[in-house]
Amino acid sequence: MEQTLKGKVAVVTGASSGIGEATARELASRGASVVLAARAVERLEALRREISASGGLALAVETDVSERASVEAMVERSVGEFGRIDVLVNNAGLGLSGRIPEVRAEDVRHVFEVNVIGALNCIQVVLPRMGSGGRIINVSSVVGRRAIPKVGAYCASKFALNALSDALRVEVAERGVSVTSVYPGTTRTAFRENSRRTKDEKRGWRPKGVSPEKVATKIADAAEKGTRDVYVSVPDRLFVAGVTLFPHLADRVLRSWAKD
Numbered sequence: 001m002e003q004t005l006k007g008k009v010a011v012v013t014g015a016s017s018g019i020g021e022a023t024a025r026e027l028a029s030r031g032a033s034v035v036l037a038a039r040a041v042e043r044l045e046a047l048r049r050e051i052s053a054s055g056g057l058a059l060a061v062e063t064d065v066s067e068r069a070s071v072e073a074m075v076e077r078s079v080g081e082f083g084r085i086d087v088l089v090n091n092a093g094l095g096l097s098g099r100i101p102e103v104r105a106e107d108v109r110h111v112f113e114v115n116v117i118g119a120l121n122c123i124q125v126v127l128p129r130m131g132s133g134g135r136i137i138n139v140s141s142v143v144g145r146r147a148i149p150k151v152g153a154y155c156a157s158k159f160a161l162n163a164l165s166d167a168l169r170v171e172v173a174e175r176g177v178s179v180t181s182v183y184p185g186t187t188r189t190a191f192r193e194n195s196r197r198t199k200d201e202k203r204g205w206r207p208k209g210v211s212p213e214k215v216a217t218k219i220a221d222a223a224e225k226g227t228r229d230v231y232v233s234v235p236d237r238l239f240v241a242g243v244t245l246f247p248h249l250a251d252r253v254l255r256s257w258a259k260d
């Protein structure tokens, strides 16, 4: 059921940069009180001041989503300040470049700690505070629908996140809580620079990508409507449809990319 965000309380993880920062701004502009959660607390504070200056309500909380105690403290502060949580946007995430035969297990473990266990921590701590009409929005990726070469372990973390979303959606449906998976394609943020990498590889072709604001608008729409799956652009939808219908052809096309 569609609902307005006015007076709602939304937690956005990874709000210090890129898609999370734009999402926090968008949710605040639609009337939600926003909890800004990430590690870079100065950046969160700057965003909090900006939102407050434009008449919104925000709280900046230094949070490492991979640490359960840190998530618990963030949720305690959020509920203490705003009384409840209606929307959780699990956006915090980290990339990892490296071919599967070479990628380091410790890097894969770290990326799973943030991208999968981080989201799980937030879901498990927030859910008991969430009533009917609650929204959980997990930011996955188009490469969580079809893994591509040179970033396979990162793709695996997004496949794992989708699995959590699909099981949870059914488990909490009776409680009136919706679960959304968002599948952005390339988005113009600092994501690539912030990614871990196994070794320097030539940068292959990449689409120009969309702005983080475009992704944020889709996320905020999903927070209002409780949409199941969210694609950001038509090419993203076509990519997923194509690789689903023609998996062998997709392998062949991706082989040329793996050669670079």
Ligand SMILES: NC(=O)c1ccc[n+]([C@@H]2O[C@H](COP(=O)([O-])OP(=O)(O)OC[C@H]3O[C@@H](n4cnc5c(N)ncnc54)[C@H](OP(=O)(O)O)[C@@H]3O)[C@@H](O)[C@H]2O)c1
Residues within 6 Å of the ligand: 013, 014, 015, 016, 017, 018, 019, 020, 037, 038, 039, 040, 041, 063, 064, 065, 066, 091, 092, 093, 094, 095, 114, 118, 139, 140, 141, 142, 183, 184, 185, 186, 187, 188, 189, 190, 191, 192, 194, 212
């Ligand atoms: N950009 C793309 O092309 C693209 C495409 C598809 C999906 N995505 C997904 O979109 C999400 C946002 O990425 P982005 O593009 O906005 O990249 P970004 O600019 O690098 O932002 C990543 C955010 O995650 C936060 N983060 C990382 N580790 C964290 C931790 N342990 N605890 C809390 N926060 C943590 C970072 O904050 P701190 O460093 O301050 O903690 C930062 O705010 C990610 O889940 C990513 O996988 C991105």
